[in-house]
Amino acid sequence: MTSTQDPQEGSFRLSRRNFVLGGAAILGAGALSACNDSKATGADSAAEQEAPGAVTVAFDGVHQAGVQTPAQGFLTLIGFDLRAGSDLHAVQRLMRIWTEDSRMLTQGQNPPGSLEPEMTVHPSRLTVTVGFGPRLFDIIGKADKRPSWLAPMPVFSKDKLDEQWGQSDVVVQVCSDDPLLNAFVARHLTRSSTTIVTTKWFQQGFLNSPGVRDAGETPRNLFGQKDGTVNPHTDAEYDDRVWIDENDDSPEWMRGGSCLVVRRIHMNLDTWEELDRTSREVSMGRFLDSGAPLTGTNEFDTADFDKTDQYGLPVIDVNSHMALATPHTDNSEDRLLRRAYNYDAAPVPGSTELSNAGLVFCCFQKDPRKQFIPIQTRLDASDRLNTWITHIGSAVYAIVPGTQSSSDYWGAALLES
């Protein structure tokens, strides 16, 4: 948009003519794409196309974006509850609005109701991803369509859950490489839905900034550990572990969708930092610098759990985080996609802890009964890291399938059935 030279713009006249015209021009400049690949928008120059801010992630596809998408720098995760009186019709309306607005925002276009097109011109790999909590199915009168795995999570023995980070009816995951855009989009979607939902919680997280770490390098968490090494990488691995298909115990409408488990994990940096470096590595089962298993040299080396040291003890402690989290056979089902973000909030006044930090741990899978829950049961029982980490929030969601075309909307296969 160019500035208008009309001196009347300097008065209090309420005309939105110039704004509407400008907005239409922006809308006309982009075209929706049909698959979830990253691509540069139709920018003016090659240089602009390469700028991190200019890269878009396609919206429509078999799966929602924001799962298989390489992790962006920033997470804003919002748990919403349906207002009393909201029904199927309200949820349909909510999903139509959110789908339409997110389809535009992710492509660098300004959605209806936003008077700030300048805030959306750097799409920065923005994705918006939506999931449904268990209660939503009762509210819309479709309890029979609820996946059998979409049930309250077990409370693990070491959990210290705070209901402020608990289950909600809907979740929206906003991820991009720009915190300003994340703030704008999270607010836009919240504002466009206030008659239907209220915000239950609001969790923000970050990784290294785009460009700061090397492309493809596994990000580190606040314990200094590489986090996400054993994630799926190929389409086949995603199909195997993350995306629901006809072979899974899920209703037909969920095909192409996934299951999201959100855990808020507090990390006590004070006590962690009392450990010497070797003990930190033993607790994790990996070297801190390379992220390699203690039996290997490279991050992606296969761990050798049978290897022993000169005293006959396992090199990788059986209660190390990795030993308990990693499946020990090639065909184990308990593998999933970790998409965790760091949080570093203001210290709690009066607390003896110097920091208020941890992970917004998001993991995606086909069925939590076969994936997250067995893994977490092992970790809860004996993970050495339990001395320094505490799970304080827990929720589970059905990540609805992707929108197949620009006329489709999130959850339509359920909501129109």
Added chain:
Amino acid sequence: MTSTQDPQEGSFRLSRRNFVLGGAAILGAGALSACNDSKATGADSAAEQEAPGAVTVAFDGVHQAGVQTPAQGFLTLIGFDLRAGSDLHAVQRLMRIWTEDSRMLTQGQNPPGSLEPEMTVHPSRLTVTVGFGPRLFDIIGKADKRPSWLAPMPVFSKDKLDEQWGQSDVVVQVCSDDPLLNAFVARHLTRSSTTIVTTKWFQQGFLNSPGVRDAGETPRNLFGQKDGTVNPHTDAEYDDRVWIDENDDSPEWMRGGSCLVVRRIHMNLDTWEELDRTSREVSMGRFLDSGAPLTGTNEFDTADFDKTDQYGLPVIDVNSHMALATPHTDNSEDRLLRRAYNYDAAPVPGSTELSNAGLVFCCFQKDPRKQFIPIQTRLDASDRLNTWITHIGSAVYAIVPGTQSSSDYWGAALLES
């Protein structure tokens, strides 16, 4: 650092041999530079040198870094209070430790007491900047050396100050292009000082991520406004408005230093977004898209406050933010450096406001009695933006001069006098 292959590393032995050797190698790889220019570290390849994460800002110089340094993407601003019983000797020790550690951290080196050298290898334009609050001078028995302007700020009529964001004895500003590094550095400096200071407050802020907006483009705040257009740009302008010299009413030891005023400014996005776009521009006195004055076409055009529209009314409203904030003559003293960051915290439970957002407004100047206070007095009286913004925090600090050499430490000219 490369991974060690010693299988003993897999046991609980406490040896730090490999860690210490690796750390020493990292230390040896860097050399301190003598002025506050940005430069790439001694990286292995040209590609690595150009990565945003590899760029360092020199530590020693006439002025501290982090003021004239082009704003990085992330701010962590910590207000510390001296513990009861802390004296001159304690403050000397604190400044020696913080100076030594910050000098290393800003150059991508791992300081003593950190067992996580991997967290410091992407310096990402890190700067650490230190200031003293009024009470510190009494505590160290040097009230006669306190700048006369370092006094409690006036409470303006529309202020709604919350003591939780109020004056502290010391301030540390950590800025870099990577939020993970900011978290690490803020924690490292806090941890190394717990016997001398306690954290009073902890404020975090962000701009667009590095690379997302064009180089040199003025960043936008959450009202969608370009923020910082009228900042100094040349060395001469910095000398004129920001850096204290022999012509200013400050003690001799402050030469090369500055004054920081921190205001926490809440922005009510809910009511702001009820405004149509023209009214938003009238309130600001600038076009939202270009940031140009309403009498101009380009962001840096000089505003024409005398220009009237067809009704004889000023095109730039006399109570617009810009008209009140900008000096109207070329030799006005009331100009300063704005270095403001956005905050977007979790919504306050039970609040009717959808967001909990605003600015951590940091401004640097020679003397707040001639700069911030006269400007804010005008804004407080009649700024149209006052309908949507509220100042909720206020503090003022003496930003000590830069360290002249690698044996100098912050505040030595005061603390050793």
